[in-house]
Amino acid sequence: MIRFRLGTRGSPLALTQAAMVRAALAAAHGWAEDEIETVVIRTTGDRVQDRPLAEIGGKALWTKELDRALLANEIDACVHSMKDVETVRPAEIAIAAMLPRADVRDRLIGATSIETLPHGATVGTSSPRRRAQLLRHRPDLAIVMLRGNVDTRLAKLASGEVDATLLAAAGLDRLGRDAGHAVPTEAMLPAPAQGAIGIEARADDVQVLAALAAIDDAPTSRCVLAERALLAALKADCHSPVAALAGLAGEMLTLRAELISEDGSAHVEGSGEGIDGTCVGQELAADLLTHAPESVRRLFGG
Numbered sequence: 001m002i003r004f005r006l007g008t009r010g011s012p013l014a015l016t017q018a019a020m021v022r023a024a025l026a027a028a029h030g031w032a033e034d035e036i037e038t039v040v041i042r043t044t045g046d047r048v049q050d051r052p053l054a055e056i057g058g059k060a061l062w063t064k065e066l067d068r069a070l071l072a073n074e075i076d077a078c079v080h081s082m083k084d085v086e087t088v089r090p091a092e093i094a095i096a097a098m099l100p101r102a103d104v105r106d107r108l109i110g111a112t113s114i115e116t117l118p119h120g121a122t123v124g125t126s127s128p129r130r131r132a133q134l135l136r137h138r139p140d141l142a143i144v145m146l147r148g149n150v151d152t153r154l155a156k157l158a159s160g161e162v163d164a165t166l167l168a169a170a171g172l173d174r175l176g177r178d179a180g181h182a183v184p185t186e187a188m189l190p191a192p193a194q195g196a197i198g199i200e201a202r203a204d205d206v207q208v209l210a211a212l213a214a215i216d217d218a219p220t221s222r223c224v225l226a227e228r229a230l231l232a233a234l235k236a237d238c239h240s241p242v243a244a245l246a247g248l249a250g251e252m253l254t255l256r257a258e259l260i261s262e263d264g265s266a267h268v269e270g271s272g273e274g275i276d277g278t279c280v281g282q283e284l285a286a287d288l289l290t291h292a293p294e295s296v297r298r299l300f301g302g
């Protein structure tokens with residue numbers, strides 16, 4: 001008997017993440033894993049591999065087709081890397097749960113640290129944040145576009161297409177790829193929501209929402225929602241050169257964030273704290289925009 005249909009993208013990382021959610025649901029409710037059906041859905045982001053993400057329709061690259069299947073009742077919930085989920089979501093869809101967050105750091109593959117990359121080295125990334133952060137510290141580096149799933153990027157590195165690349169530790173770890181050197185968050189603040197797996201459901205489906213609430217990791221949700229509130233207040237998305245990371249000390253939430261110009265030549269950074277993560281995120285966004293140099297401010301709030 002199928003009790004639950006879980007929608008996911010079909011990349012190896014997405015399938016691994018869906019399997020983690022399936023295992024968590026089965027354990028929480030005493031279901032057999034084969035009572036949870038994994039439904040693979042192909043997204044625009046998966047289909048178009050050769051162009052910068054910002055060019056191919058911008059928003060909702062990884063979510064649109066999953067949203068459609070969810071609202072058409074073809075699936076009960078969808079698994080996402082929270083990093084890839086837009087801040088503005090359809091009112092009929094709710095973020096129901098997040099699994100405990102993994103390692104939030106980026107890993108540098110091809111060199112032991114950003115400082116020790118050879119002068120003028122070519123670094124492949126399609127992330128405007130990683131590009132801007134690299135150029136901020138190392139304006140001599142040549143940053144080139146590198147897309148594709150984790151293994152595709154590792155293969156392009158191995159074939160010498162680039163000297164180095166940066167990938168999220170979370171994705172590498174989930175796929176069992178023991179590659180690269182962790183970049184400390186002090187040297188490179190991660191993307192908002194990096195390392196967090198989220199599950200969305202129909203906002204009015206009380207049964208499914210209750211089933212998913214049982215696997216929610218509250219500290220992860222609090223931190224990621226604060227990071228997303230900052231991103232939303234900046235009117236930014238996962239293609240914006242913004243980094244943010246929240247942490248908890250008891251009930252107190254601290255949020256650090258950084259906005260960088262696309263070429264890395266200008267930036268603003270700051271932090272805020274409070275109990276209500278959404279307020280902390282909104283206030284920090286306003287504070288950063290007030291203090292941002294013009295070349296940074298014009299990228300946000302528009």
Ligand SMILES: NCc1[nH]cc(CCC(=O)O)c1CC(=O)O
Nearest residue numbers: 081083167168170171194195196
């Ligand atoms: N944008 C792609 C993406 N979305 C989520 C992850 C990694 C997993 C995570 O952050 O939870 C990755 C790959 C990467 O940035 O290296």
